[in-house]
Amino acid sequence: MTSQQSHRKDEHVSLAEKFHQSSEASSFNQVRILHQSLPELGLSDVDPTTNFASQEIAYPILIEAMTGGSERTGRLNAQIAQLAAATHLPMAVGSQSVVLKEPELADTFSVVRQHNPDGMVIANIGAGHSVADAQAVVDMISADALQVHINAAQEIIMPEGDREFYWLDQLAAIVAKLNLPVIVKEVGFGMTAKTVQKLIAIGVEYVDLSGRGGTSFAKIENFRRPEKEMAYLDDWGLTTTESLLEMRKLSTRPVIIASGGIQTPLDAIKALALGADIAGMAGEVLHHLITTDYPSTEDWLLHWLQDFKALMLLTGSKTVKDLRKQSMVFSPELESFARQRFISLE
Template identity: 40%
Template sequence: MADQHSGKHQVDGPEPRRERKDDHLRLAAEQWTGPGAGGARRNEFDDLEFVHDALGGVSTSDVNLAARVGEWTWATPFYINGMTGGTDRSTEINTQLAIAARETGLTMACGSMSIALEDEEAARGFAVLRRENPDGFLLANIGAGRSADDAARVVDLISADALQLHVNAVQETVMPEGSRDFSTWLSGVAEIVRRSEVPVVVKEVGFGLSRRALARLAEVGVEIADVGGRGGTDFLAIENARRSARDYAFLTGFGQSAAACLLDAGVAGAATGVESARPATILASGGVRNPLDVAKALALGASAVGVAGVFLDAILEGGEDALSDVIKRWQAQLRELCGLLGAADIGALRDADVLVRGRLREHCELRGVDAAALARRSG
């Protein structure tokens, strides 16, 4: 989460890159702590409402939370999304994240590993992930501007089970030292997918993957994508805070939310009237604050849900024990929500009636999504 820089154009040395990493971590943490921060901030998940069926519940003991993601089965349908790495402080946080993932059986993606390709000391900061969690499911992380050889190197560094390949054109645009050439990203993604020895998950960093973007990814062989929508950690704000003039504030709110992207892509079901090519498996992240947000994303068709900011806040408040407690509570509460909603497994959440309101409803109307069909799909 705290640094998603692709690094293709970088010419700065290890120290400036480490300083940027710590800047990203500090500024991201500030968005998720204190009054009005991410844990309480409104986003478009609040425009979604389950229709309550008072007699439709099932026994919580019968609920199966297992998630099918590509060729894998994850025990829990939410996971620790990429955050940080490459500095002393981020190594400490990655160690705590890895321990919590090990203790709770959660899948974990690491932060951008580009810095590890040029800095041996930074590479050791990522290696702790596999050392602390030898049997867990780990995703390496690199930017779309890097080569297939670079992608293979970061996978090898942590013996990753999969590669999270992030796209971050908005962040790069605002980043003082960012790239301004995105013309080769899609062909680069295609090459990495073609040559990778592990499955590739293409992820936006917080501005959303549109219907058109998902179709393009499918065309080049991407089978798993994380829509990574607006509403969580705001990399536009982070990069603008690093600019002396703070002159990109006019872009605030750019992009689409995870909920909007899921609806736009038609993964909520054929009844919504959307027919478009897309990767076979769609993940969702961006602004997930609690188990109810997880359930809403699953109900809109996500196979699993990535969480970063709330988990980072727990680490900063109380270390790996605090995060483990949060994860275990979320697992129990999500199971209870499924029981309440009559879903014996997470796939059954796609049959739950969901009301779409407010700005999100307007998005559906403009994009040709039949939101009203979601309100009566249980019938």
């Protein structure tokens, strides 16, 4: 018999596909990078490798947290692990909190190590859990790092969600006592500079901004409500581009992962130009796996990465760090956001 938690995992995957947004809705369309007619580079000169969580990775791209916790999502985790192994990209699993209540579901997560034994794999747990819980989910998949997701907005909209959010002390303990990188991750609502300052103050060195524009847990959880009465929160939160601009207010900044609405290689290029260290992609990968098959998805992702490298050339960027030097033009809406938030666009 399928448990409520497993059923919810399957619901999330189905509704993520139902509400999958086209690239036309991306907040990255509010940013233009100016073309460089004289890049003075050959494609063989371009080096997209970068360091992340103490390891070198082939591209500054993370296959983001999505699945696990049910038979169906376990199969998806296996396919995502195969993708990560084939492309040499780091990957994160979906929330493993369910296994703390139902240990028999552990194999829907540990399957990633069967298909990706040597790659960078990131565990995932919800905020508010103990250090022991965090260590347990890390051990479950022999993880190289841990994502701790903060999802107050999702929980408030979720019919059966939590209603109390005292997280900083638990986060501080996990960061202090876990002997591997800890990434604090939003789930599609973005982060302000004030939020990240609070995280820096407790020792957090990695944040995943996860802004509005990708998989919308506001829409997903409202759809699960009997009356569907909280649609007015569909646009709650900061977009990914707004969140990246917010980071310009920080005098000290952590390693920044930008996720939420990244579909094309150009979206990822723009995220890095705006200050991200890594670009994360979830919904687009899931969309291809659900609507095509594994071979087609692997072929798509390999071509996606080739195009990313070609775009580095078109921006005159030999290395990932060079992407930070881009000249950009912003939409009036994004320019207004920056002005009202006292953020320099220079």
